[in-house]
Amino acid sequence: MTTTYAALLRGINVGGTKKLPMADLRTLLAELGHGDVRTHLQSGQAVFTASQGDEGTLAGELSAAIEERFGFPVDVIVRDHAYLKAVAEACPFPAGALEPRQLHVTYFSGPVDPERFAGIDSAARLPEEFRLGDRCLYLYAPDGLGRSKLADELSRPRVTKGLIATTRNWNTVRKLVELTG
Numbered sequence: 001m002t003t004t005y006a007a008l009l010r011g012i013n014v015g016g017t018k019k020l021p022m023a024d025l026r027t028l029l030a031e032l033g034h035g036d037v038r039t040h041l042q043s044g045q046a047v048f049t050a051s052q053g054d055e056g057t058l059a060g061e062l063s064a065a066i067e068e069r070f071g072f073p074v075d076v077i078v079r080d081h082a083y084l085k086a087v088a089e090a091c092p093f094p095a096g097a098l099e100p101r102q103l104h105v106t107y108f109s110g111p112v113d114p115e116r117f118a119g120i121d122s123a124a125r126l127p128e129e130f131r132l133g134d135r136c137l138y139l140y141a142p143d144g145l146g147r148s149k150l151a152d153e154l155s156r157p158r159v160t161k162g163l164i165a166t167t168r169n170w171n172t173v174r175k176l177v178e179l180t181g
Helices: 022-031 055-070 081-089 149-154 170-180
Strands: 003-009 035-040 045-050 076-080 103-108 129-133 136-140 165-169
Touching: 003 055, 003 081, 003 165, 003 170, 022 035, 022 045, 022 055, 035 170, 045 170, 055 076, 076 081, 076 103, 081 170, 103 170, 129 149, 136 149, 165 170
Parallel strands: none
Antiparallel strands: 003 045, 003 076, 035 045, 103 136, 103 165, 129 136
């Protein structure tokens, strides 16, 4: 039995660094033995099927293969369709009433203890808000991610230490559910 996964690559093709053409990523995933390989946008989303392996192992293999092939490290998170769908369905904000640029999900490589966020003064950042989910964080940023002061606080090393964290806008969250379904 095969499972469909999404690979979320952190920090590629942004600002002229860590250039990784999506065609090359598709080829690499196929060479690793994965099927039905597709990519979405240029910012590091790939969808593929695998008949064996868990999310952590698949992420580690892809990360190592990218570094070997392209010469730079890339953090990778791999999640299956069921997880991606559950994250979208559990959104604590009214996703249908918001512009997709206002809503984001940060995916984490592992569980997140709420204590990591204890030092963030949420009230001082209103109307921006965040909520924790299953290995993810939902961020409502009404002026978009690029202007969000709360997003800056949420991405500081004291918050993300020891975890891979990568953020996607709501359009991409929905598209990954669709592509893995």
